[in-house]
Amino acid sequence: MKIVFILPVFVAIAQLHAADSKPPLTRIEYRSISPKIQPDSFAAKPKILYIGGTTYSRMEEQADPLLGIHGLIVVAEPDIWMVNLIPRVAQHIVDPGPTFNTHHNILDRNAPEEFSTLEFGKEVEFFRSHQAASLTPQSLDGQRCDASEFRHADYRIVLFTRADTQKPFHLDVFRDDKPYFSIRYLTYERDLPFDPELFKPPTGVKIVEGKPSDPQ
Structure with missing residues (x-):
């Protein structure tokens, strides 16, 4: 998961108020699909993402026994913990600013x-906001969906939303009109109660202080 910090430093003052207001959570469980990803591989396994306002984020991955990694990323700006749940070790990084905001980009840099x-x-x-073109509604794996399309440069992206809830169900990304990758949203929940325990490192892990990378 890429975390990008883009807000001016004066917004850091608002973090105390954000914590007090307990922003509602968005919880997304999804899996990536690509011609380069084997369906039974680790890369194809579902991930769970929690988003709380602009400063809280949690990414839960499944275990990869072959590499000995069970990844967990917890962000409560300015604190970031990169956790491996197999050896129970977490690297702690304090974001130096001057920006303090998490982003969860779908396309790469x-x-x-x-x-x-x-x-x-x-999504x-x-x-x-980009005035995407509406496509003909269709059924996708038995789910009735509305669809919209946006084109720019050599990219074409198509979003399928559940017709009954308008929540994302599937996203296709094409480059030069060839399949690039897709995202299947297994669950998509918004306005969940804020749970502060989600944005703390797990108990019983060894925490090692690390150095932050340069802001993106």
Whole structure:
């Protein structure tokens, strides 16, 4: 998961108020699909993402026994913990600023700037703000979906939302009109009660202090 910090430093003062207000949570369980990903591989296993406001984030991965990694990333700005649950070790990083905001980008940093606001938790908002073209509603794996499409440069992205709830169900990304990768949303829940325990390192882990990387 890439974490990008983009807000001015004066917003850091608002973190105390954000903590007091207990922002509602978004919980997304999803899996990645790609011609390069074997269906039974670790890369194809579901991940769970929690997003709380602009400063809280939690990414839960499944275990990869072959590499001895069971990844967990916990962010409560400015604190970040990179955890391996198999040896029970966490690297703690304090974000030096000057920006304090988590982003959950769907496309990588090489994508055009136009897609910088395409994030987990903000998919529908992205398509609306970019005036995406509506496509014919269709059934996808038995789920009745509305569909919309946005094109820019050599990218074409198609979002399928559940017709009954308008929550994301599936996202297709194409480059040069060839399948690049897809995301299947297994669950998509919004406005959940804030749980502060989700944004603390697990108990019983050894915490090692680390150095932050340069801001993106």
